[in-house]
Amino acid sequence: MSGFLDVAPENGERASLLSVKSAKPSPDTLTKLVKRLRALTLTLLPLEVDPxxxxxxxxxxxxxxxxxAYKAxxxxxxxxxxxxxxxxxxxFMWDANHNPADYGENIGRGTSVAIACEVLARRIVHLSPPDRLTVIMSSRFQHRQVDGDESDMSSALEQAIDSHCSIFLSSSEAQEVVNALWTGELIQKNNANHDIDYVPYADTREHTFWGHLDASRLNVPRYQNxxxxxxxxxxxxxxxxxxxEPLERLGDSLDEWEVVLYTMALSFAVEGRSNFITTDD
Structure with missing residues (x-):
């Protein structure tokens, strides 16, 4: 009996830890879930509604x-x-913009159901537990594209930014996560298969004097700025x-400030060139 009592709390602790981490769906499962939500939204709004x-x-x-119903x-x-x-x-917005037949009706209804999806996403995030906010906003997923390929990994926050979802991004929950990323309270942790997790910096830093001199903190957007x-x-x-007064310093050699100027100009050019090559790739 004593052995069982000793093991039970450990198993309970493991169960609680497992309950915190939800299963990550595959791209095919996620694509089917998107189709289910689209059908549910079309049932919710069979006609055009004022946004x-x-x-x-x-x-x-x-x-x-x-x-x-959407959570279920x-x-x-x-x-x-x-x-x-x-x-x-x-x-929904892609369908509305690329279906030439009866464009007016498609864009009107497409806007209604698109806004409904965005408002639902905002309300669901608002009703989520505070300790799950970072996971919900920053967990990255993949879906199956029209041509059958897997999409690039993206999170809800990234999807909202790419789609210009102003309603979703204006929520206090989204702004809280964005501010945490800006100030470095959440830092990026690289995993296998180009996966990224965002973890609190307080859980990873070394509480020593040298911990304050961590060069990787330059990755924080605020410090970069x-x-x-x-x-x-x-x-x-x-x-x-x-x-x-350049006329007073005519000569064959460069002074110290000119060397610094040309060196920095060259470094800016190299940086711009590297960004251009990365964008093309």
């Missing part, structure tokens, strides 16, 4: 019962539900010193 009435906080279209449709993949809804929104501003100010100083 303002859908996004209204007291909307009679997006009700708690509707949200519960997601089954065990509730963490992927906002991503799938935003993916369904993108497909500050570092870039400092570099440009230094470049302006070097430029001002190099071009000051």
């Amino acid at each position: 303002a009435s859908i996004n209204d906080p007291t909307s009679r279209v997006i009700t708690p019962q509707v949200i519960s 449709a997601a089954g065990d993949f509730t963490d992927a539900l906002p991503y799938c809804l935003l993916r369904a929104r993108a497909e 500050i570092f870039r501003i400092v570099i440009w100010f230094f470049f302006l100083v070097a430029y001002s010193q190099a071009v000051r």
